[in-house]
Amino acid sequence: MQKLSERTASFTDSVIRRMTRISNLHGAVNLSQGFPDFDPPKEILNRLKEVADEDYHQYSITWGAQNFREALAEKQSGPMGRNINPDREIVVTCGSTEAMMAAMMTVANPGDKVIVFSPFYENYGADAILSGAEAIYVPLYPPLFQFDKEELEAAFLKHPKALILCNPSNPCGKVFTKEELTFIAELAMKYDVYVIADEVYEHIIYEPHHHTYIASLPGMWERTISCSSLSKTYSITGWRLGYIIASAEIIDVARKVHDFLTVGAAAPLQEAVIPGLKFGPDYYEILRLKYSRKRELFLKGLDEIGLVHTIPEGAYYVLMDIKEFHYESDLEFCEVLAKEVGVGAVPGSSFFKEPVNHLIRFHFAKRDGTLSEALERLSQIRKKIPAKSRFL
Structure with a gap:
């Protein structure tokens, strides 16, 4: 058999989508792949129902x-x-x-x-x-x-x-x-x-x-x-x-x-x-306020746990610093996090060209109850993921 195309030789599967699968496997709260767990606007859903018969x-x-x-x-x-x-x-x-x-x-x-x-x-x-x-x-x-x-x-x-x-x-x-x-x-x-x-x-x-x-x-x-x-x-x-x-x-x-x-x-x-x-400006202001509240809820929760993180100016992602756990592989850390703590995240190394292995990405496009559950689980992170010895 002739070789297949080599243009994808350096590819892996999407790390983001992989972490969703790992989250699902362990029943983790999925804060990896950036999709919401709340409904679209009713006006759109109502029109979708009508379109089915048109x-x-x-x-x-x-x-x-x-x-x-x-x-x-x-x-x-x-x-x-x-x-x-x-x-x-x-x-x-x-x-x-x-x-x-x-x-x-x-x-x-x-x-x-x-x-x-x-x-x-x-x-x-x-x-x-x-x-x-x-x-x-x-x-x-x-x-x-x-x-x-x-x-x-x-x-x-x-x-x-x-x-x-x-x-x-x-x-x-x-x-x-x-x-x-x-x-x-x-x-x-x-x-x-x-x-x-x-x-x-x-x-x-x-x-x-x-x-x-x-x-x-x-x-x-x-x-x-x-x-x-x-x-x-x-x-x-x-x-x-x-x-x-x-x-x-x-x-x-x-x-x-x-x-x-x-x-x-x-x-x-x-x-x-x-x-x-066709929504007017009010919709986009309500959307901004909605995500502003979610950002405040999630970042405040991380602060109370004592986890170091970035402060996003836009979008709905947070990068959390995991240096205190002394993991050489952020991918390994995310897999352990999903399995032992029950929260899904994305290893930061998948986003950087530089050798960055101390950051993981969460997203907060979730219902308040989902975010509160994730924070409750993260509050146990130091008990369930002990820091590795620096000398190993």
Whole structure:
């Protein structure tokens, strides 16, 4: 037999999804994979029931149903600072995962370089490999996860084709300031580089921080590919509805890639979610307050247990420091945590290019009762996971 493709030789399975399976195996509270355990808005669910009896069971237009694109364009035009053309500047994808893959394949040729901030969502490295591109990693330094301007410009001097920007960031919860985004934009224009912006947590921001769409900055519309999804905003991660917004020239190419990747997103679900796209500002303020309360509940609980952690500015992830337990492998620690303590987490090493093994990631997109149960179990962490001897 001939060998199979070697492009995935360096891949493992998704560590995030693996930790969900391990959590399920041990009956752990799953704070690893970032999906909520509460319902989507009733308006969306009610429309879903109606759609089941209507004629939305065949293919929609490949790049997205007309009314979906029109509703999305109306929703995003104000925040993004321009009148988005639903017919020329949007392609609807099967989640933001496909949006990012399609964006990468739209921009990168085999051999091109792509800048990735570290820590990063685990898919970005795989996206680069599958596109035949080479990742250039630029570190974000804790506790505020800021980049060094000279290091970033040095990466641009390597002639990359694009930079991937996750804002707010998964896993560290960083919200890039307008000043930081302006500096990135200036480098992108100076060195003629595209920006692929992953903005799935655009509506989950904590005061006093604010989200700025990098595509809205002067000179950046023409070179930004804005990717997002409805998964986190409307608590419908299983619906797999994402999108790309960009200039017509970019979208013309992205539509071709999307067409041959997945043909189209689910037609009934595109129709069902439209009431959500038409929500007013009150919905997004309530969403922000909801997650702000969950962040406060979870971080206060970690503080009371005496566990060291980051403070996210956006998204719904927390990185916890496990140095006190003296584990060389954060993956081993997470497996023990799920089995002995009954709480699922993701090893931080899966997000860093640097050799970081002392952080694990929790998420708090859960009911208050679920978070309280997780905290109750974590309160026993030192009894159930004794620190290893430093001399072993």
